[in-house]
Amino acid sequence: MSDENVKDIPEEATKTSSGEEAEPSQEEKKTSPEVEAKASSGEEAQESREEKDTSSGKEAKTPSEEETMASPEEKAESSQEEEKTPSEEEEGEPLILFENVGKIYKTGQIVYEALHDVNLKIMEGELVVILGPSGAGKSTLLNLLGGLDGATSGKIFFGGEEITAFDDARLGRFRSNDVGIIFQFYNLVPTLTAYENVDLMQDLGVEIMDPLEALRMVGLEDRKDNFPSQMSGGQQQRVSIARAIAKKPRLLLCDEPTGALDTNTGREVLKLLQDQSRVRGQTVVMVTHNSLFAEIADKVVMVKNGTVVEVKINKEPKDADEINW
Ligand SMILES: Nc1ncnc2c1ncn2[C@@H]1O[C@H](COP(=O)(O)OP(=O)(O)OP(=O)(O)O)[C@@H](O)[C@H]1O
Numbered sequence: 001m002s003d004e005n006v007k008d009i010p011e012e013a014t015k016t017s018s019g020e021e022a023e024p025s026q027e028e029k030k031t032s033p034e035v036e037a038k039a040s041s042g043e044e045a046q047e048s049r050e051e052k053d054t055s056s057g058k059e060a061k062t063p064s065e066e067e068t069m070a071s072p073e074e075k076a077e078s079s080q081e082e083e084k085t086p087s088e089e090e091e092g093e094p095l096i097l098f099e100n101v102g103k104i105y106k107t108g109q110i111v112y113e114a115l116h117d118v119n120l121k122i123m124e125g126e127l128v129v130i131l132g133p134s135g136a137g138k139s140t141l142l143n144l145l146g147g148l149d150g151a152t153s154g155k156i157f158f159g160g161e162e163i164t165a166f167d168d169a170r171l172g173r174f175r176s177n178d179v180g181i182i183f184q185f186y187n188l189v190p191t192l193t194a195y196e197n198v199d200l201m202q203d204l205g206v207e208i209m210d211p212l213e214a215l216r217m218v219g220l221e222d223r224k225d226n227f228p229s230q231m232s233g234g235q236q237q238r239v240s241i242a243r244a245i246a247k248k249p250r251l252l253l254c255d256e257p258t259g260a261l262d263t264n265t266g267r268e269v270l271k272l273l274q275d276q277s278r279v280r281g282q283t284v285v286m287v288t289h290n291s292l293f294a295e296i297a298d299k300v301v302m303v304k305n306g307t308v309v310e311v312k313i314n315k316e317p318k319d320a321d322e323i324n325w
């Protein structure tokens with residue numbers, strides 16, 4: 001689908017989504033090695049976030065003072081006014097960096113620019129929520145992030161390595177080892193039990209934890225012998241989360257993970273995902289239509305008309321079980 005990727009993009013200064021030139025490295029302050037070490041160690045991710053807040057020299061502000069969650073329309077408007085760059089309040093090396101990324105789909109004679117001028121930074125351990133209208137390019141962005149599809153222009157870095165320069169074999173290893181993906185409709189194999197669906201990763205040559213341990217983490221140990229058709233939607237989604245986290249990926253990508261679930265079940269799934277970031281220090285990136293989910297995110301990315309129009313940092317994200325929709 002994406003074999004026409006052009007990767008020989010000339011080196012140029014990083015630009016903001018507004019087109020202004022900006023040098024992210026000059027805007028960012030370095031953290032101490034201790035803070036960086038903690039940020040990359042799972043259990044202390046939350047603590048490191050708190051340290052980072054105080055070490056920035058600014059007083060931590062409440063969300064209402066700094067960035068009350070607004071409707072997508074309000075957010076898009078304010079982004080045009082403020083032209084705030086994603087790197088403004090962040091420190092240290094990002095886990096993920098998008099530099100002027102574009103994606104063009106070609107179907108026969110039809111050329112469609114799904115993404116353009118995407119600049120984005122995601123820090124290790126962050127819970128990121130991507131919001132935007134249908135067709136804005138959210139899933140495309142997520143696919144590029146997970147190496148499922150290639151960019152047409154620009155560069156994407158993961159852990160300092162340029163994934164847009166990877167060959168197929170290296171990209172395959174990146175997808176297998178570093179990325180776990182959770183879809184709206186679970187994508188479980190119907191003829192395999194919960195245990196076997198998780199264990200499947202091992203058959204594909206990926207090193208994983210004991211599938212029972214992964215099922216225990218999502219509270220489904222006692223359902224290990226059930227087939228997908230013998231489980232509720234929420235339980236199936238939890239199996240798919242167990243499958244994704246069993247390989248302990250550094251990056252967990254979720255496309256509308258609660259889209260097919262009722263509020264209570266959705267909240268449980270959301271809590272599990274938030275815990276992956278808070279307790280285990282995994283980086284979680286979630287696409288959703290539900291702007292309420294912005295309240296639980298460390299970072300909210302607004303996508304509109306194929307580009308990132310605004311990035312907000314939430315100093316005091318809510319617990320997943322505090323939100324109602
Ligand atoms: N493989 C493809 N070939 C051609 N066009 C595509 C392809 N995938 C996506 N597009 C187009 O790119 C645009 C962005 O699609 P994308 O799926 O990223 O949107 P989205 O923000 O995830 O929307 P939704 O909220 O409805 O899921 C859409 O106009 C879509 O039709």
Ligand SMILES: [Mg+2]
Binds near residue numbers: 138139140255
């Ligand atoms: Mg989508």
